[in-house]
Amino acid sequence: MFTNIPVSAMIGLFFTALYFIAAIFAPFLAPYGMAEVVGDVWEPSSANHLLGTDNIGRDLLTRMIYGGRTTIFIATAATILSFVTGSVLGFLAAVLGGWADQVLSRLVDLLMSIPSLILALVVLAVLPVTVTTLILVMGLLDSTRVFRLSRAVAVDINVMDYVEAAKLRGEKRGWIIFREILPNALSPLVAEMGLRFIFMVLFISTLSFLGLGVQPPLADWGGIVKENKDGIVYGIGAALYPAIAIATLAISVNLVADWILNRTTSLKGGRG
Amino acid sequence: MTEPLLKVRGLKIGATVYPPGEKPRDIEIVHGVDFDLMPGKVLGLIGESGAGKSTIGLASMAYGRGGVKITGGEVWVNGRDILKSSLKDIRKLRGGEVTYVSQSAAASFNPAKQIMEQVTEAAILQGKFSKKDAEARAVELFRKLGLPDPENIGRRYPHQVSGGQLQRCMTALALCPEPDLVVFDEPTTALDVTTQIDVLAAIKDAIRDTGVAALYITHDLAVVAQVSDDIMVLKMGDMVEYGATDQIINHPREDYTKALVSVRSIEHPEKSPAGEPVLKCEHITARYKGTQFDVLHDVNVELYPGQTLAVVGESGSGKSTLARVITGLLPPRDGKIIFDGRELTPDLSSRPIDDLRELQMIYQMADTAMNPRQTVGTIIGRPLEFYFGLKGEAKQKRIQELLDEIELGKGFQDRYPAELSGGQKQRVCIARALAAKPKLIICDEVTSALDPLVADGILKLLLELQKIEDVAYLFITHDLATVRAIADSIAVMYQGRVQRYGGKTEVLTPPFDDYTDLLLSSVPEMKLGWLEDVLANRKMESAGN
Numbered sequence: 001m002f003t004n005i006p007v008s009a010m011i012g013l014f015f016t017a018l019y020f021i022a023a024i025f026a027p028f029l030a031p032y033g034m035a036e037v038v039g040d041v042w043e044p045s046s047a048n049h050l051l052g053t054d055n056i057g058r059d060l061l062t063r064m065i066y067g068g069r070t071t072i073f074i075a076t077a078a079t080i081l082s083f084v085t086g087s088v089l090g091f092l093a094a095v096l097g098g099w100a101d102q103v104l105s106r107l108v109d110l111l112m113s114i115p116s117l118i119l120a121l122v123v124l125a126v127l128p129v130t131v132t133t134l135i136l137v138m139g140l141l142d143s144t145r146v147f148r149l150s151r152a153v154a155v156d157i158n159v160m161d162y163v164e165a166a167k168l169r170g171e172k173r174g175w176i177i178f179r180e181i182l183p184n185a186l187s188p189l190v191a192e193m194g195l196r197f198i199f200m201v202l203f204i205s206t207l208s209f210l211g212l213g214v215q216p217p218l219a220d221w222g223g224i225v226k227e228n229k230d231g232i233v234y235g236i237g238a239a240l241y242p243a244i245a246i247a248t249l250a251i252s253v254n255l256v257a258d259w260i261l262n263r264t265t266s267l268k269g270g271r272g
Numbered sequence: 273m274t275e276p277l278l279k280v281r282g283l284k285i286g287a288t289v290y291p292p293g294e295k296p297r298d299i300e301i302v303h304g305v306d307f308d309l310m311p312g313k314v315l316g317l318i319g320e321s322g323a324g325k326s327t328i329g330l331a332s333m334a335y336g337r338g339g340v341k342i343t344g345g346e347v348w349v350n351g352r353d354i355l356k357s358s359l360k361d362i363r364k365l366r367g368g369e370v371t372y373v374s375q376s377a378a379a380s381f382n383p384a385k386q387i388m389e390q391v392t393e394a395a396i397l398q399g400k401f402s403k404k405d406a407e408a409r410a411v412e413l414f415r416k417l418g419l420p421d422p423e424n425i426g427r428r429y430p431h432q433v434s435g436g437q438l439q440r441c442m443t444a445l446a447l448c449p450e451p452d453l454v455v456f457d458e459p460t461t462a463l464d465v466t467t468q469i470d471v472l473a474a475i476k477d478a479i480r481d482t483g484v485a486a487l488y489i490t491h492d493l494a495v496v497a498q499v500s501d502d503i504m505v506l507k508m509g510d511m512v513e514y515g516a517t518d519q520i521i522n523h524p525r526e527d528y529t530k531a532l533v534s535v536r537s538i539e540h541p542e543k544s545p546a547g548e549p550v551l552k553c554e555h556i557t558a559r560y561k562g563t564q565f566d567v568l569h570d571v572n573v574e575l576y577p578g579q580t581l582a583v584v585g586e587s588g589s590g591k592s593t594l595a596r597v598i599t600g601l602l603p604p605r606d607g608k609i610i611f612d613g614r615e616l617t618p619d620l621s622s623r624p625i626d627d628l629r630e631l632q633m634i635y636q637m638a639d640t641a642m643n644p645r646q647t648v649g650t651i652i653g654r655p656l657e658f659y660f661g662l663k664g665e666a667k668q669k670r671i672q673e674l675l676d677e678i679e680l681g682k683g684f685q686d687r688y689p690a691e692l693s694g695g696q697k698q699r700v701c702i703a704r705a706l707a708a709k710p711k712l713i714i715c716d717e718v719t720s721a722l723d724p725l726v727a728d729g730i731l732k733l734l735l736e737l738q739k740i741e742d743v744a745y746l747f748i749t750h751d752l753a754t755v756r757a758i759a760d761s762i763a764v765m766y767q768g769r770v771q772r773y774g775g776k777t778e779v780l781t782p783p784f785d786d787y788t789d790l791l792l793s794s795v796p797e798m799k800l801g802w803l804e805d806v807l808a809n810r811k812m813e814s815a816g817n
Contacts, residue, residue: 168633
């Protein structure tokens with residue numbers, strides 16, 4: 001299956017894999033401890049500290065690797081949560097129709113009418129900020145968008161003759177949702193998953209930058225930008241590394257999602 | 273001798289295909305076709321889908337649709353080879369010398385513009401007429417084509433006229449710039465049978481009166497026999513037979529042409545009602561949610577075990593609604609459905625599983641009736657698993673038996689629907705229905721989307737299976753040739769009512785009521801001069817007219 005991969009997808013796959021591997025094996029790859037102070041403030045890069053040190057003298061490469069681990073873990077968990085809730089509820093709304101659809105859809109409209117960043121800030125200001133709360137808040141807020149998409153896709157599929165045939169056969173809702181609708185809704189959902197993952201990365205980074213996300217001393221990319229932003233005034237580029245990491249991850253995941261969408265849109269029984 | 277208007281020599285057309293997971297590759301879809309068309313004559317191009325008819329038709333305008341390229345040969349129009357012409361000359365040709373009438377007028381007209389503007393557009397742009405003259409000519413054509421209120425119909429929008437009228441407007445559009453050649457691409461295929469005949473007559477008169485030459489593309493030999501002077505039979509991009517209409521229809525030389533001419537000649541003797549009816553519809557009245565009118569009024573029909581009841585009528589007559597009521601998708605407002613001696617509950621969700629199993633359905637579009645992400649084995653295997661709890665070996669064995677019954681044999685279990693031909697898909701749908709061991713199968717227009725020869729195969733298979741499995745069919749169709757081939761009793765439906773009901777022979781024997789007469793007489797017959805005979809003897813105008 002690895003024949004004919006376009007160059008753009010290759011680049012995307014390479015960086016995505018690089019970041020994920022770094023995140024998974026962080027304790028083995030990082031040269032120092034995560035919160036260990038090993039040098040002066042904002043040391044330039046050297047053989048000991050490849051990217052230099054941060055605002056309180058911790059090794060920046062180590063912080064970057066651990067930061068990626070936190071950011072990617074939270075984003076992945078929140079994406080999975082938002083997809084599971086969003087798509088199951090979306091499919092249910094499409095299949096049930098009637099008042100169930102109305103209630104769910106209006107609820108989602110209500111949530112979407114409030115800017116999600118503001119809503120997240122309000123919720124996080126009240127609740128204790130832990131990784132679990134972050135994942136729950138981000139995942140549930142974002143599931144409204146997944147709900148919209150999966151409901152729209154499922155409404156189209158729900159009127160196909162093969163779904164009617166399954167209903168006439170007497171199939172239960174579970175079979176109709178997971179065996180008839182889901183396989184045919186996968187390709188738009190997978191493409192959306194890539195996009196949503198990127199938004200999650202941006203979202204968690206924004207929250208951390210504003211101080212309501214991951215709490216120090218735990219590292220994450222948004223937090224590293226925040227910690228080192230003052231250095232920019234003195235010509236110190238430490239804040240740029242996490243920014244670059246966020247940007248390259250976003251672009252590469254997008255490239256991969258595009259490629260997957262291209263490969264699966266021609267519905268040829270899922271083999272192509 | 274005059275020069276031919278259209279001269280095609282060694283025409284080859286290629287296309288690029290993109291098989292999933294493989295490199296794109298070029299294939300040839302028309303392999304060198306030759307023909308001549310004299311001014312004012314009509315040539316019929318006939319063949320099954322994929323024969324290259326439309327592709328050849330478009331090539332006479334030097335056009336290849338989406339990814340299709342003309343790779344070789346010559347196309348001479350009015351003495352010049354248009355494949356070598358510059359783009360500027362081709363623009364003069366298209367919509368000026370050669371015009372095109374497509375199958376679906378509804379999809380071809382711009383819904384946001386008035387009909388007149390679209391009908392006169394090409395004539396004005398080509399500089400052949402001033403706006404005023406073009407509009408006068410359009411009105412003249414509307415009158416000639418038998419459209420109502422020809423002075424004002426041009427001010428309507430496409431959705432404000434019927435399907436048959438819109439198809440005629442499109443013919444007016446094609447004739448308006450005074451072309452030398454019109455390409456008619458299946459102009460009556462999407463229309464109801466009773467509307468088709470009027471449009472066909474209008475097109476035929478218009479061709480005769482304006483003296484234009486025409487390429488008439490269709491899959492229905494009986495239709496083309498009414499309008500063309502010569503017929504060319506195509507198969508898979510090759511010419512099979514080419515000759516005068518009389519010769520092709522009455523003395524075909526090639527086997528393939530003979531098969532096309534004798535299609536729908538299945539003999540099926542009528543069975544008389546015996547035993548208890550398997551299905552009894554009593555005083556069924558139904559309407560759709562949110563509407564204020566009934567689409568079915570007091571429908572009473574019966575169907576006996578192992579027999580076929582054909583429900584015929586044009587679109588909108590309530591045939592498919594009746595099927596929805598019987599299956600429980602649309603609970604009726606009034607009336608009872610007695611199935612196998614017991615009364616069915618109106619709503620699908622409250623029916624016991626055996627009621628669901630014994631009542632199966634086959635759809636018109638096999639493409640959408642099968643989940644594209646499931647293999648044939650899963651599609652046929654699911655009812656076995658669901659109703660009978662079959663698993664593993666036993667299930668595999670039964671699937672293979674069913675595949676053998678529908679004449680597909682080994683190696684089909686792992687295929688996906690996209691890897692099957694149209695006829696094979698419909699066969700798999702039949703197997704899925706049979707897998708449930710039903711007492712009754714509702715067949716909703718199961719052959720209408722298929723080529724005539726393939727449809728014939730499906731009908732024969734259904735008859736054969738009826739003998740083996742002793743299953744009853746409720747056969748919904750608009751095609752009377754199909755009805756003759758398969759029915760034991762017939763219900764003719766018109767505007768939600770059963771107009772005529774009884775045994776096949778009884779229903780098809782005069783005296784007819786006006787609607788049945790219209791419907792029966794509208795079915796094209798494979799003989800020359802049929803159109804004129806019918807129009808001379810009709811009692812009633814079609815609704816779509």
